[in-house]
Amino acid sequence: MIKVDEKKCLGCFSCSNVCPSQNITRTETPELRSVHWKRCKEECDLCVEFCPAKALTLVPYDESCPEPTLSFDLVACKICGSRYATEPMLKRIESSLPANLQKDSTGLDWIWVCPVCRRNIEAERATKQMVLGRSRKSP
């Protein structure tokens, strides 16, 4: 059965996606994500292999062991406030990318901004000149 290292789990749902026997369930609300690992007798190790954080290990089946559940608050976007990711996932992104890629041309820490706002910022940057040019025309 599955043992979870709480300090490493990202709350990414990868293990739940790859488990062939639906032993790992998850819930997601606008504010919260949680993952629940049921006791399992299967000896496949897909969840262990496909955990990006290597947070899972397999241990011998033990009826008395509680089934772990972990919950993560979703972090709010710095700009619009919508909740879009777990904190461990965002920290993981920080550690995967070189420092020079983590701030955009205006110095914004875009990792802490949600994908929708990121698209908006990119669109605004791209259209800035055009908007200036065209709004000078309107009476």
Add this chain to the structure above:
Amino acid sequence: MPVYVDISRCIGCRSCEVACKRVHGGSGHVNVHFAGDNASVPVFCHHCEEASCTMACFTQALHKVGERTAFDVEKCTGCGLCRLACPFGVVWTDKIAHKCDLCEGRETPACVLTCPANALSLDFELASRRARARAALVAAHGGRR
């Protein structure tokens, strides 16, 4: 080498969105953004040289193939790290990830062909060539039309 947009030509008709969605079985990778009432631009995958989505992908499902950022769906576990790693917000994850694949398997990307205003192109010089040509004409007429 992404799809480039000649922003002076985008008319905000959203054909690129619908075409991309149609050609990819219902999951599109283009979003047209409107800058107030004055301009619009489709936001696509930039196929970055230093692609942060490939750096975050722990199975290398996302990887570079030459200039293109490619995606091997077999390796994807749906972890969603790529979505958070893209600085432009153009990687989506439902059960698995999806992003612009430059319409692999087609000669020309659908969005490029469908754009009524001919605003999209794989030629990164096109927009600036057109702008330079227009500027040259204005200059030739002494700055007036």
Add this chain to the structure above:
Amino acid sequence: MGIEYMPEHPASEGSLCSKGNAALEILYHPDRLRTPLKRHGDGWARITWEEALDLTARGLGGPLKKYGPNSIGFFASSKCTNEENYLIEKLARVLGSKNVDGCARLCHAPSVVGLNRTLGAAGMTNPIKDLANSKCIFVIGSNLAENHPILSRWIHRAKDSGAVVIVADPRMTHTAWMADVFLQLKPGTDVALLNGLIHVIIKEGLIDREYVAKWTRGYEELAESVRDYTPEKVAEITGILAGDIVRAARSYAISPASVILYSMGITQHTTGTDNVQAIANLALICGHLGREGTGVMPLRGQNNVQGACDMGALADFYPGYRKADDPETIEYFRAAWGVDSVPLGRGLTATEMIDKAGTGEIKAIYIVGEDPANSDPCSQNVRAALDNLEFLVVQDIFMTATAQLADVVLPAAAWAEKEGTYTSTERRVQWSAKAIEPPGSARCDLDIICEIAKRLGAQFNYPDAASVLAEINRVVPQYGGITRPRLDDFGLIWPCPNLNHPGTPILHTQGFKFSEGRATIVPVSYKPAAEDSSWDYPFILTTGRVAVHHNAGSMTRRSPSLLEREPNLFVEINPFDALRLKVADGDEVTVTTPRGETVAYARITERLKKGVAFMPFHFPGTNILTSEVRDPEAMIPEFKVSACKITRRD
């Protein structure tokens, strides 16, 4: 089954708008009508084709016998093929009815009347790709970036070669983004603007004297009639700066090749015909016709509204624009069709047919592929009128609001499920092949019309569309040489009178088809729109379209891809007005005109001036508000101007 782009096409170069890309969602929609239906209490009973066709024949034939042929009416479809439109108008006329018309009545009827009178032909004078050759492009009353998106690539090419673009519209639309000069005029003041431009051009000596002398008649009266339209006076009427009027006039006149593109903003007015004639006048005095890069371009909306008009599915014209009130026309078709008689005289237009349905003079109507309950103005009156008919049969691909009112509904095949020719806005006739089977037991309109005709005593023996086209080749001179074998590539542009003729992309290259080859200049004077803002109704409401929807929305509101991009009816309001109304973006508001009220979501935008509001008509509700007042000649309703008030819904 899929969609592929056609980069070799001369007009589109393969590009396709969002609606085209969503075509399969519409063709394969579960709501497609699959069997004939008969009204049964509050619902519908499925019936066989035999029963449906018999009921239809009796429903139309009964009043025909009892009250005479002019007690029945026919609405032809601007989405159906030329062959189908030809058969509908032929059916009406061989049965003795004058009452056949189509939705051109709601869109370009003023162009048909006005351009036939001034230039002798009603259609875009130059082809689409010719726009790239223009040096000054004047767009008035058209939001082509959203509604004819493919034209944008040609306009941008023209701009890349130094063309100046002038856009006149009450709203700063996506089309206005292309403009070098933007003339934001008050809705309904187009004649004032156009006469103002003509005034400046004449005063500054910028007319093409040679052209006027050789190819026009009526210049002196025009010059006299625009004497008072000074830039200052026009500025007062339209709200445009006098300096911009002068700039626009000079650009248009001085450029070596200028073109005028126009659409509903010009036609859908009580002065629609005047507006069109003013445009023709402007082009004529500057000689911007008959050459590359010039032209007067009515932008036709539906895929085959041009063809439907060419085929005479109009109350005032027989096929080929022969006038219905000309005895020579009657004699010609009587002989050509081999019948004892065909009716002489202008019949009831679509809008008048609805009126007469309401009064009971029209007893039965056969509607093909049209949705007047949603697309005609003053929806309550339309519904009441259609309800009042003794018999209504609707032939369509979806259960539209109009079909809901019918006694019999006939399921028809859509464009990809049948073959035939369509004529695009640039007068290009193209053959469209059948690609898929229609759903259920839906049948192609050609077959249905023939079956109904036979049951009513008309001998319509046409095994396929090509056989109808062969007859069209004989009776419509403009289509004389447009035969099936010649349509395998990208079609032919009419007039194409014989088999050796290559087609006529540019009209009027050798003058006009009036005596001495002279076009007719028809002076017009500015008359205000039928309604203006008042204390009770302080806004001017104008209506129009958005890129992702089509007309009354019966198809596009059923496409998930399109609907998610524009899901709800909205009303655009200027921020200053919104502040006074205490309305925020996204609030639900009630819009009220003297006709009725509708609820919509407020969209606060600076693209309109204060006191002007805009609603798209793709959602039911907009046409509850619009006015039935019409252009007296063309009979088109004034969709573009209604006085309204807006209140927040709490």
